Amino acid sequence: MEKLRDLLKNIYLFQGFSDEDLALIARIARRHDFSAGQRVFYEGDEASSFFVVELGTIQMTKKNEEGDHEEIVVIGNGAHFGELPFLDEARRDLTAVARERCDLYEISYTELREVLHNNKSLAASFYESISHFLAARLRKVTASLISLKTIRHHL
Numbered sequence: 001m002e003k004l005r006d007l008l009k010n011i012y013l014f015q016g017f018s019d020e021d022l023a024l025i026a027r028i029a030r031r032h033d034f035s036a037g038q039r040v041f042y043e044g045d046e047a048s049s050f051f052v053v054e055l056g057t058i059q060m061t062k063k064n065e066e067g068d069h070e071e072i073v074v075i076g077n078g079a080h081f082g083e084l085p086f087l088d089e090a091r092r093d094l095t096a097v098a099r100e101r102c103d104l105y106e107i108s109y110t111e112l113r114e115v116l117h118n119n120k121s122l123a124a125s126f127y128e129s130i131s132h133f134l135a136a137r138l139r140k141v142t143a144s145l146i147s148l149k150t151i152r153h154h155l
Contacts, residue, residue: 001023004029008025028111034102057100059098061097
C-alpha cells in the first residue's frame, strides 16, 4: 500500500493530500495485470474508473476515418489515464492497450465519489486540483489554436 501511496502522490488529482488521505484512496484501488496487446478499455465504452500505471506502458489510440487506430499518446510508469469521465460521465474517447506486460491500479469512480462525499475537505482539495489542471490544459489548447491560426494567416 505504501508503494501505491507514493504513486498517488505524483498525480495531480491527489496533490496536497496527506498520507492518511492517500491511504483512503489506496484502499479503494484494485491491482490488475495486463498482457501485451490486451485492451484495458475501448473507445466508446462506458467509463466507471480510472487507472494508474505502476509498471509498463499503455498506448492510447483513436479510430480515424478509415477505422484504423492511430496512436495519440503512450503512458508509462507512474502516469494515470481515464480520469476525465469522472467529471462528466462521458464514454471513453480513446482505446487503451497494454504495449507490454503492465501492472495497473484501477480506482472506481463510485468508490472515489463515496470517499470524497464522506470527507468534504478532501473533496475540496480534489476538485481544486482538477480545476487547476483543466485550466492549464485549456490555456495550452488555446495557445496551440492561436499558433495554428497565425501560421495559416501567414501562408
